[in-house]
Structures are given as structure tokens and as C-alpha cells.
Amino acid sequence: MTFHVIQVQREEALYLIDTGMAGGISALRRTLRQRHWDHLPIRGIVLTHGHYDHTRNVAELVRETGAWVAAPRLDKLHCEGRHPYHSWSQICGWLEAGGRRLLGFHSFPVDFWIDEGDTIPIGSGWTAVHLPGHTGGHMGYHHTRRKLLFSGDLFASFGAFSHLPPRILNSDPERFATVSILPRAWIWRGHFPTTAGPPPLLTT
Template sequence: MLRDASGLYLIDAGFIGGITQLKRALRQHGWENEPIRGIILTHGHLDHILNVAPLVKETGAWVAAPRLDAEHYAGTPKYTGWSHGAGILEAMGRPLLRFQSFTPDRWIDDGDTLDVWCGLRAVHLPGHTHGHTGWYCETRKLLFTADLFASYGPLSHFPPRILNSCPELMRGSVEKALSLDLQGVLPNHGNAASPEAHLSRLRRLAGRA
């Protein structure tokens, strides 16, 4: 959740229980009366987009999303190879969890920018999905890495092959991310470590790969 003078912006929209957790966090920060202006997506996996449509209906927020994951937002993604297993799980989960398809207000391609917070630039990091995208803030030298890796101290790891639509692209995406001028990173899946600690973990993982 990002906040600037105009309001709040979400990086992805969460999974089961996500809206309840969001409202709890807003109350904890004293932001419950501030408008949610936008939802900025990193990719189309169900655990990141389940709550998009309900939140848009409730808040009127716009949605910016990677163009190459359009089939995910429509609820018709195609999975091949190892990721076919993930596709089966999502196919079962969408009706059970009452997923509502949606069309983004803005389609995002590599290098596109959003004039929110301190400025965000889309960095295409394919591998996890075709459209998987990180968001880079040059002012703060901070990269939101989405699912490029999971950061849990000594248990930090890259996503398992079953979750990656094009695993052959993962190495290049890690190298691309680390080529940026960075002081820290924030992954979607990780513990409450500092951005600097998450960056150190990513560099260690990349060194072992």
C-alpha cells in the first residue's frame, strides 16, 4: 500500500481474506477515510488479482496491469509445461472463490510510468508469468519485485517451476532486476525484513543460481 497527497495505491489486490486484512491495515495507520485511487498489478496469478473487481466496485479505483497477462484478468489463462499444474489449481479456484473477471483501465508495457507516490516505472520481469512486472521507484532506488523471489531469511527461494509459465526467462529477469540502481527491494511474498535485507537475500540467491 502506497500513500501520497492524492490518496492510496495498492500493489496487487491480495487473495483470500485480503480485503479484511486491507481494512485492518488502513485502520491501524489511520488511513481508513483516505481514498484508494488505484490498483497497480504485477501479474495475473489468482492470489494477486482475486479482489480486484470487488475493490474497484467498492472504491472506484482505476486498475493498471501488464498487457501480456490479459488472459488472466479475463479468467482464461493458458498454462503449459510444468505450470500446467498451477493452471489446474487456478481453474478449480476461480469458481470456488467467485473470481470476477475485469478489464484494466490502463495496459502496462515495459518502461511505462505512473505518476503516483514518488513515481513508478514498469520493469518487465517475465518468467513467473509472461507479463510479470516489477515496479521501480528511481527516487527511492526501490523495486517492488512481485514474485521474482520469496524472501524468508534462510528459506528464501525462487518460485518453484510449477508456478512459472516460462522458467527459461527467470535468470534474465533476475539479472535485469539487479542491474537497476537499488538500495532495496520489496517482494510480494516475504517476511517483515527491511528492503535492504530483502535485496541482500536476492543477491545471495542470484549468486547461487
């Protein structure tokens, strides 16, 4: 479903990493009811990158909840829906444009721009890790103590690992991430192995 929910117990609040595609909000509501978290406020939304399938529901969730939004600074044009795609990545741009026309898209305010090494205000202990390739600003969020990495679409990045997904999946296919923390972290991914089912939940 390309988003995750984090509950911060001492704040009695929820935070989202990415917001998914069409149908994501109903899946979120259903999952929160099942977990008995539906009474908790959603205080913030943190984006791993600006692709449409991760940002489609941001505007509606901000209207409903008043949540702040944080996004990678280098993906500003993606978040505004005006990133200039080139070469093979133009196919990714066509797919995004088609999604916007068919499923709708509304621009949204970004309250905080994220850079490499920034602390992410979701409880404590989260640090931004730059994972370029899928987009120029693609970020992961690493919790050192818990040894967790929310990696967005890192596994779609061209050349990042031994497999070679098509360049059309990536906005910046000539770059890829080399991250020393990967062998020491549990990796929570966006699209792989599945995009179906309820969003993953984490209590911290």
C-alpha cells in the first residue's frame, strides 16, 4: 500500500510515512479501527519521495487531520507535480501524468524540507538517509536503536542491488544509493514484495 503508520505512545499520536494511492485512505481507516487506533490524531506525514503513488492522498489527509508534511528537499518539483523527466524516465513521467488525470491529484503544502542527516520529528531516534536513484531526493528513515530502515522504493533504484529493474521506474536512473547501514537494519519497503493489504504498523 506504499505507506506505513507509526504510533508514538507517549504522545498518543500517529504519524504516516507516505500516503499511498487511490483507496489508501479507506484502507488506513479500516486498519486503524481494527487496531483500535482510530481515536488517535494523525500529527504528521513524512514522505520518502515525491512520486504520485506515495503522495496522492497527502492533500486530503492534511485537510482532514491538520497534519504537518515533511518531504525531501531535492524532490520539491515532484511534490509540485512538475518534475522534468528525461530520457528513459519520461515513461515514468507519462505514467504519473496518466495517474493524475485518471485518479486525481491536489497540490499540498510542505512544512519541512528534509536533507541528509536531518532528525525526523516522529518521537525520537529517526534520521534521514539519502537514497538517490528512484528519485534525486529519495530518502530512507533510519532508527539506530531499533535497527529499522523505512526505505521507500529503494529496491526499485537502478543498479542499487544485483537485480536491474527497468530504468522507467526511476526518475534519476544514473544514480544509486550505497548505504553502509543496510546489512545492519531491518528494511521496511514500499512496493516489494507487495503493494496490497493494510499498511504496516509500528509502535514506538
